[in-house]
Amino acid sequence: DRSALNPSGSGENALLRDVSLPAARRRAACRSSGGSVSSTPAAESRQDSQYRDTVLLPRSNFPAQLPGRLQPETEVETQQKCGFSELYSWQRQRKAKQEFCLHDGPPYANGDPHVGHALNKILKDITNRFYVMRGCKVHYVPGWDCHGLPIELKALSEVKGAENLSPMEIRQRAREFAERAIEKQKSAFIRWGVMADWANCYRTFDPKYEANQLRVFYKMYDKGYIYQDYKPVFWSPSSKTALAEAELEYNEQHVSRSVYMKFPVLKSPPKLTSVIDGSAPASVLVWTTQPWTVPSNQAVCYMPDSEYAIVKCTTTGEHFILAADRVESTAAVLDTQFEVMSTCKGVDLADGSCAHPTIPGRISPLLPANHVTMTKGTGLVHTAPAHGMEDYSVASHHQLPTDCLVDEGGFFTEAAGPELKNKNVLEEGNEAVIQMLQAAGSLLKEEKFVHSYPYDWRTKKPMIIRASKQWFVNTASVKATAQEVLKKVKVIPTSAANRMLEMLDRRTFWCISRQRCWGVPIPVFYQKNTGECLINSETVTDVIKIVEQQGTDAWWTLPIEQLLSKEAVAKAGGHDVLDYVKGQDVLDIWFDSGTSWACVLEGAEQKADTYLEGKDQLGGWFQSSLLTSVAARKKAPYKTLVVHGFTLGEKGEKMSKSIGNVVDPDVVINGGEDHTKDPPYGADVLRWWVAESNVFTEVLIGPVVLNAARDDINKLRNTLRFMLGNMAGFNPETDAIPPSEMYIVDQYMLHLLQDYGSKVTEAYKEYDYSKVVRLLQAFCSRNLSNFYFSIIKDRLYCEEEKDPKRRSCQTVLAEALDVVVRSFAPILPHLAEEVFQHLPYKKGKGVFRTGWINVSSAWKKPGIEEAIEGACAMRDSFLGSISGKNALEYEVIIVIEPGLLFELMEALQAEETSSVSQLNEIMMASQTTLLSELPKETPADAIIKGTFLINLEGGYIREDSSYKVIALPVTKAKCPRCRRYTSDSSSTLCPRCLKVMAGKGST
Template sequence: SCRSGPPRVPGRATDFLKVQRPTCDNLGVFLLSLQKCGFSELYSWQRQRKTKQEFCLHDGPPYANGDPHVGHALNKILKDITNRFYMMRGYKVHYVPGWDCHGLPIELKALSEVKGAENLSPMEIRQRAREFAEKAIEKQKSAFIRWGVMADWANCYRTFDPKYEANQLRVFYKMYDKGFIYQDYKPVFWSPSAKTALAEAELEYNEQHVSRSVYMKFPLLKSPPKLTSVIDGSSPASVLVWTTQPWTVPANQAVCYMPDSAYSVVKCTTTGEHFILAADRVESTAAVLDMQFEVMSTCKGVDLADGSCAHPTIPGRVSPLLPANHVTMAKGTGLVHTAPAHGMEDYSVASHHQLPTDCLVDEGGFFTEAAGPELQNKNVLEEGNEAVIQMLQAAGSLLKEEKYVHSYPYDWRTKKPMIIRASKQWFVNTASVKATAQEVLKKVKVVPTSAVNRMLEMLDRRTFWCISRQRCWGVPIPVFYQKNTGESLINRHMEAGVLPAKCGLLILWQEISDNSSYRLPSDDSVLHGSGSSAAQELISGKYFFFKGAEQRADTYLEGKDQLGGWFQSSLLTSVAARKKAPYKTLVVHGFTLGEKGEKMSKSIGNVVDPDVVINGGEDHTRDPPYGADVLRWWVAESNVFTEVLVGPVVLNAARDDINKLRNTLRFMLGNMAGFNPETDSIPASEMYIVDQYMLHLLQDYGSKVTEAYKEYDYSKVVRLLQAFCSRNLSNFYFSIIKDRLYCEEEKDPKRRSCQTVLAEALDIVVRSFAPILPHLAEEVFQHLPYKKGKGVFRTGWINASSAWKKPGIEEAIEGACAMRDSFLGSISGKNALEYEVIIVIEPGLLFELMEALQAEETSSVSQLNEIMMASQTTLLSELPKETPTDANIIKGTFLINLEGGDIREESSYKVIALPIAKAKCPRCRRYTSDSTSTPCPRCLKVMAGKGSV
């Protein structure tokens, strides 16, 4: 570059240069800055604006069960970026933060440090859980505010607020009246460690779970009629079955086959026994059992009809052979042991064939008395499993036991294995609404688009939704049970008496229980937590300010786990209650992981605490304070639609990126001293062509950034910002305009021209990153000498004039840049000012474009020379005769493509770099003077106008 260093013209704007922000907000300066720009009042200010445009982002309430973590930061900052973008575009943003205050996570945390917690009454448990949730909310709220999240902090919603609880119950009664809610006895996902039913969304899968799988035989009692010619009773015959859950064998009621699949009757060459199994599984099963099978006959699955087997451990029990479409051939034997109390498909088979569905396992995962003395009080996943295997061994039914590694559901809160267990629960009949829900969902915009297919698949698999939980801390299902008989009582007339008013459910439930022959269940219902928030709040109007029939949030933005959770529960509840989706757009982000892609864990020591990121740890050399904007930059630059990595390396890179951005801003802001855009701007038509070119690029940049924000692609915003600041501003524009900025007379139109561009660039760049880095954006605006204290968020979005767009201008500047690159490449990194450059272009379009940049043949002050960065440029149409024989002539071509390809012309050029013969000007440092002690003619003229050097 021709020159570096700070601008020569001092002023108030240069105070920005003195602000040292190496890694963190200086808290005092930071707080004063926020106070000056009205940061904390921004939400209420924008709500008071007169505009018909509304944007509602409905907050998916996080659990109030602990300190804020990096997952919270990812989610809340993404929401804030979205809200700030829409607010700057003139929308009246509605964003009311909420917290899910009920449920097992809070109950477990609240009781984890209480001695004798098992002896507490339900009311005592509820009181402790409420107090714990209240403290967690305050901690999380303080953190969210510190991260710069703009919201209606004075009117947050909490799911234990009396009015909220009342609305939840109204939704319940409304859905019950419509026939969507019912009580039934059926298998559900059950957490023995938490002693409660769970929904699918509350599970996580351990891909490395190890089960004790067994191959076992069920002796044939009655041979299928169509196989009597093969199995004549002359030798023992059995069906072969494989299971990864031996503990469920005592609950077996049948063996299922796939009707359309092929099955074989085989003879073991060692024992002479006959076995029945799927034809596709003969070879693999023989290998596993270390046996040799001779295929005696092959038939269709339907030919197994009317056969039956003896139960392998319970004498006298018969297990019929029954058809079922859930049987697969991927593993095992193609014949499935069926325990109706412990499998969803098993239960369906039992219901169809009127088989018993008794459950032999209690709430803690222990065999009950009904399982028999050998199994009673044994844990089904531990000693109970072992006992069943021993029983199979003793009965001669066990053929092989082996460890099997597979994906298995765990309780995501206790991190312990789940079981499937039949129990009496309350359900939503999703089968009756899921078709409508799927059709409604297809009309919702989902980002990324791949997520919608996953959610549609989940909806397709869900025929019912278990909404009850066996816990104390929640909104009880509003059903009474007769204390003596257990008979349930529910009807619409109960609503007025049950709905809590000012007292809340905590007190009301106690009063009812103490003065009634009925009791209330201790169930906590997930339906009435966050899932119904949209349906009830959009209707009630307490938290949403929509009018008319639309009553939908514009956006829900949550993690991918909510595809089977809150996104889905909100959709099902809304469709059941009012036959419409509660949202127009779903944005789905990934989870946070360590920077090597591993899960964060205290034992590993890779947990990232947002508070430590912002304020630093005890040892600042190891955990430096980065400030809130680094945390926000990390969120924005990440590809949030996959897993999001975070750690020291990632955060250091984010800090470096912001520092680079600050340097770019510092250059522009420092050159705003003495410039007022309202009085000093130069019209675009009178600007240097390169300045017009920059306006053209600014218009394109603003358009692309706006579209990226609209698509919630904030990492693209960051990429566009970095590319524009680095390539177009710092590396190109700043390097060529320094001479004009520093050496022309202060009010010279040529200087004002590039100042006009810098003012526009600064304004557009700052507005473009303001939703991401609000603190830095406000800081810049406070140092602008001509903004008079107006904050960036109160003055709107990017305002790039469409008149700036001039497609043809690219050809002139980019053609000149191509020749500049040839010139700079030929001098191997030497100072370009020590050279004069000769450009030879054959007559044509390219030559005409270069003439627009330099009318005279030779110039040291032309627009072309500014771009070339030399001390002097000569433009010719043919090679001069006096060209030195040893001159290094660089040849090249440039393709001109105008009007969509209608005008295409490839021109050749030659570039010659020659050492310049003139002396270095002591003022501008260009080689344009006759003597090293005398300024060049241009500088003399400027100095004469100023009256001093």
């Protein structure tokens, strides 16, 4: 029924009104008209045209680009105009049903802001801004990790004679250094547009923070999770302190001086007495990469279940015991041959003993151990309990001595003997031990061995393992609960959850004491004579009260009588406060930051919705936060963990000053000294780079990446400028057209907008900001620029200003502009606010104070897809047939047999032939004719055939319809106003333009 469509184009076909279920088959609705199809010529400036001023061209002061310094300057101006600094407090004061808490993992206060900071802080800000717009009350308190050796070292590097400073002088200089770093970083974060409570940040050296930390410490101690013990730990001779595993870096190219040595058999294992008959000397063959540990040897370990061989050396006639699997490879290394005399199981070595290779009279028993491997060495392991975690376990089980012969600086002590005393174990001490082995006749071979070895991540120097008295968290008793709790946490990406579970599984204890003075003291007192430690609820409560008021400086400045009460000493069975001394250790900074949940998070739950940090925190802050929270209260401090990668140069290489690929965020924003080399991009380019990157892998940055980001934003600006320019004279409150009265293609765009809005929202919820960028770019370029803008230009420019047909697409443009700007606002807050300032109509108090994307579910009309996408399929056929030519120079005939597709096209064009119908607008021709039969005498080579599958109501209605398209050169003249070929002569206007000029265009 051709009369079903209102001739003015504001009606809706009954068929389309009834269709509500989604089409199963989606076609690409947004076809590019291609470079060959020119835009409506009326948009082109023609100085000699008398109708130029009658065409409604876009008008806007919004710039297409902000070149040079204009970009950063405009951003700063926007921040001031739009109240960026007040946004956090504004949203905290409003009434909100839901709170969203993103707990800030504290960056380290030891240097200038870098791109790693930018990646992390901008990701957090995108998240927070999204939730603010969603109506949540966001809790985000930025913080800084302020203690620890790197700050201490940097602060002291500025001082001559630093080794003579008192603890309080060191602490004062370290605090000042950290404060300066915090101010630098804070200024940068604010400039990047990061919304936060900048007036109330947390710093781990704040007295209240330190007091809370000590409360968690004592709670864990009281529950038995914290204990003091003498055992081997990772020790940094260059820093003179114990370190936790998270503070190590592994050098894959470390070179050790490995040795093969023999331990003469003193007592033959009973089961091997008949084989080792004493006719030739027998020794066990041992290999180590750390000869300096040999003076501390207390045993030789074997694997009970493995096969061992007694071999005869063909060169010397000596007998050796070693793993059967290692016979050939060891003989090759020693440049000899071994004849296997006999084999036995490891258990057969039980109850045997050897002579120590360098210390006469010391016996080293043969002992079973499951840590012995057969992959390298001899299958027999030299065991020095003071210098190995597994060695220590063996010693504990068999009550062997665990004396340490190495001091805090990595030098042999007096107990090591006059030959070794005061020698550095990693240098001349190592050489001395090798010489002692040589002199004793125990050394069989020395060779260089390249392997992975732990280094101090701060000083970049090798570690050792050294036994000392330290404080530990017994992670073995916490980790099972921690793993169960972690399994209930949402982890993005999911692969990170397994990595963290594995790390927890490997962690047996956590050394939390450090031998420095820039940190939170472990609140323990020691009895002067016995060394026994004093810590109980009374002593800790007293210390916490003082710390809360004066900070931890009080531990160093106050006399012990003010820190330790007589009552507490008496309760512990002591007599005099002066019988005790203050402990000198401070807490590991991972304990500092790991207890931030107790100090920063609000409410009884003290649980954040999200922790968002780099992947290094799987073994760092994520883990220390989890362990302290589970130990103190049996629950995780977070509901979701978001884990991002590291920043690298754009070729995937690490950033370094020597390569010259370090990217400074300040230079990115404001430009370098030479703007031709380092142009000013502004903060939004930095933010776009973060959002568009796949942050769950490594994130690349460099000039190519930044230029591409700037180009992407400029393309987006052009799309926004078109929409803003066509809003002139339009007020949505008074001029908007209801969807039911819109052109069908306009309704279709609202349908696409609704779909876009829901997909973008879901992507934000999943922290998938690169998907947000992809959706945004696809919608703006394909759906808006290439498709919708190209077909509505004639309606926008050439119809009468207030014509409902024009208001119809203006209504859509206003909605699209609003949805698009809100969709990228969390990513590009400066651009979003700039757009809102250029709106010709008022839009409340800016983007962030007026909520999230507002799309109506009524916009979702899947049936409309079939009509528009069917027309688009025919348009593609038409445009393809005239490739390289102007579509306006053609009229198009569409032939469809009677059926559903024909009815859909009738909804777009009620008349048989029209130059002003909705169908003709989509076709972009000067005239479209819709027929059910092919006109007679149509040349066969002029016909383009195609099919379109209609799939409605979930497949209930399916129809594969064929169509034919014929493109014919126009017969009419070009209208001097709209420049379509619809006039009777080139000097007269077409009927549509005549109506508009006569003021009848809206009838």
